Amino acid sequence: MVGSQDRGEREMYLLPADPGKGRPQQLDRLFECLEGTVRRCPHAGCRKKLALGVIIVHLNDDHRWTREQIVEWLVGPSADATH
Numbered sequence: 001m002v003g004s005q006d007r008g009e010r011e012m013y014l015l016p017a018d019p020g021k022g023r024p025q026q027l028d029r030l031f032e033c034l035e036g037t038v039r040r041c042p043h044a045g046c047r048k049k050l051a052l053g054v055i056i057v058h059l060n061d062d063h064r065w066t067r068e069q070i071v072e073w074l075v076g077p078s079a080d081a082t083h
C-alpha cells in the first residue's frame with residue numbers, strides 16, 4: 001500500500017478553489033489540453049509519445065514518478081509554455 005500515491009491521485013488536478021465560480025467550459029478546456037497535447041515521455045530511456053493526460057498516469061504508474069516530479073516536469077523550463 002502506498003498512501004502518498006492515493007493522495008497524489010486526488011490532488012493531481014488542481015481545480016478552482018471556489019467551485020461556485022467554476023464553469024464546465026474550463027474543465028472541458030483542461031481535458032482538451034490533456035488529451036489533445038501529445039508529449040514525449042520525459043523519463044530517461046523511455047521513448048513513448050502519448051497524450052499529456054496519459055503521460056501523467058504513465059509516469060506515475062510505470063516510472064513511479066511522484067506528483068511533485070510530474071508537476072516539476074510540466075512547469076519546468078523544457079515545458080512548452082505557449083497558450
Ligand SMILES: [Zn+2]
Nearest residue numbers: 041043046048
Ligand atoms: Zn515512459
